[in-house]
Amino acid sequence: MMNAPGYAAHDPTTPLSRFDFERREPGPRDVHIEILYCGVCHSDLHTVRNEWSNTVYPVVPGHEIIGRVAACGHEVQGFKAGDLAGVGCLVDSCRTCPDCTEGLEQYCLKELTFTYNSPDKHTGKMTYGGYSTQIVVDERYVLQVPDRLDPAAAAPLLCAGITTYSPMRHWGVARGQKVGVVGLGGLGHMAIKFAHAFGTHAVLFTTSPGKAEDARRLGADEVVVSRNPEDMKKHVNSFDFILDTVSAPHNLDAYIELLKRDGTLCLVGVPDTPHPSPGVANLIFRRRQMSGSLIGGLPETQEMLDFCAEHGIVSDIEMIPIQKINEAYERMLKSDVKYRFVIDLASLRQEAGEALRP
Numbered sequence: 001m002m003n004a005p006g007y008a009a010h011d012p013t014t015p016l017s018r019f020d021f022e023r024r025e026p027g028p029r030d031v032h033i034e035i036l037y038c039g040v041c042h043s044d045l046h047t048v049r050n051e052w053s054n055t056v057y058p059v060v061p062g063h064e065i066i067g068r069v070a071a072c073g074h075e076v077q078g079f080k081a082g083d084l085a086g087v088g089c090l091v092d093s094c095r096t097c098p099d100c101t102e103g104l105e106q107y108c109l110k111e112l113t114f115t116y117n118s119p120d121k122h123t124g125k126m127t128y129g130g131y132s133t134q135i136v137v138d139e140r141y142v143l144q145v146p147d148r149l150d151p152a153a154a155a156p157l158l159c160a161g162i163t164t165y166s167p168m169r170h171w172g173v174a175r176g177q178k179v180g181v182v183g184l185g186g187l188g189h190m191a192i193k194f195a196h197a198f199g200t201h202a203v204l205f206t207t208s209p210g211k212a213e214d215a216r217r218l219g220a221d222e223v224v225v226s227r228n229p230e231d232m233k234k235h236v237n238s239f240d241f242i243l244d245t246v247s248a249p250h251n252l253d254a255y256i257e258l259l260k261r262d263g264t265l266c267l268v269g270v271p272d273t274p275h276p277s278p279g280v281a282n283l284i285f286r287r288r289q290m291s292g293s294l295i296g297g298l299p300e301t302q303e304m305l306d307f308c309a310e311h312g313i314v315s316d317i318e319m320i321p322i323q324k325i326n327e328a329y330e331r332m333l334k335s336d337v338k339y340r341f342v343i344d345l346a347s348l349r350q351e352a353g354e355a356l357r358p
C-alpha cells in the first residue's frame, strides 16, 4: 500500500479537511498516476453534503483528474512513466455485459465503480477520488491526454466535457444544424464550445442577459433570454437539438416547442425535485423526443480528448489551492465561477511535504 494525502468530508456539514489514506500497490494492469490537477464538479458538492442520500463518509471527491504516470504494472500496454493521463467518473465496471463490450461502460448495471463513493473491490472500502496526490487505476479506465492540451484546463473535459460531447455525438449534431444549449455553467460553457466546433448555429438560452457577451466569446451565434416569452416564440419549431444543462426544476415545454419535427431535447442535469411534467401533445404532434444522457464511455471519452486537442478546446478555469475548496463550494453555489474550479494538487503536495517523482 502507498500513502496518499487527500482532502475529505467526514459528514454533511463540516468543511472538507485533510485526510490521509492508502492506495493499493499497482497490480499487473494498473497505472499509478501522480495527480496534478482535479476539476471541481457539482456532483462533488452533492456527494459531500449527502444530497443524493448515498454518501459513505469519509468521502474524497474528485472525478476530473489529470496527472503524470509514475509507474505501470508489467501487463500495461498503453501507458508508460511520464505520460500525461486522465481519469474521469469511472474506475471500473463488469467488462462483460453488452454495455461494457460496446464501450458504454457508464451504463453498466452490474459492477459500475465510480471514481469516488463506490464500493472498491480492491480494498473492500469505498473508492476515493482526485482530491489527492495519487491514484491507482486499471489501464482500461485511464485516458491518454494529448500533450497539446493544457493539463489544468483539460481536467474538466473528463466530466463536464464528455457529458456534453456524448449526447451531441449520439444524436448526430452536425454542421448546418441549429443547436440550443440551456444554461451557461460548467456544462453549458463546454456545450457551446462543442456546438460551435461541430459547425452548428449555436444558441445559448440563459436567464441572465449579462452572460450574452461571454457566451458569444465562447462560440454562441445567438443568445436568447429564456425569461422573455417574446424572444422564445421567435424560435418555435426551429431547433434540431437542444441540450439542457440546468438542474433546477423548470418548464421543459418552453424548450420542447422550439424543436423541429423529430428534434430532440436532451437533459443532462439531475434536479433535486422533479421538473413540472411536460405536455405530451407537444411531443406527439411533431414526433419530438425528450431524452437524457450520462457522461460517456471510455472510447468516446478518448475520442473527445483527441477532438479537443485537434480543435484547441479546453475548459475556462479558475485554479485554486486545495486549502480553498470550501470557499470554492460556496462560490459555486452562487454560480460565481467562470466556468470551472480546478484544484492545483501542488498545494496538497506542499502541505504534505511530498515531492513529485523526478
Ligand SMILES: [Zn+2]
Pocket (backbone or CB within 6 Å): 041, 042, 043, 044, 063, 159, 160
Ligand atoms: Zn462530474
Ligand SMILES: [Zn+2]
Pocket (backbone or CB within 6 Å): 093, 094, 095, 096, 097, 098, 099, 100, 108, 109, 110, 111
Ligand atoms: Zn458491464
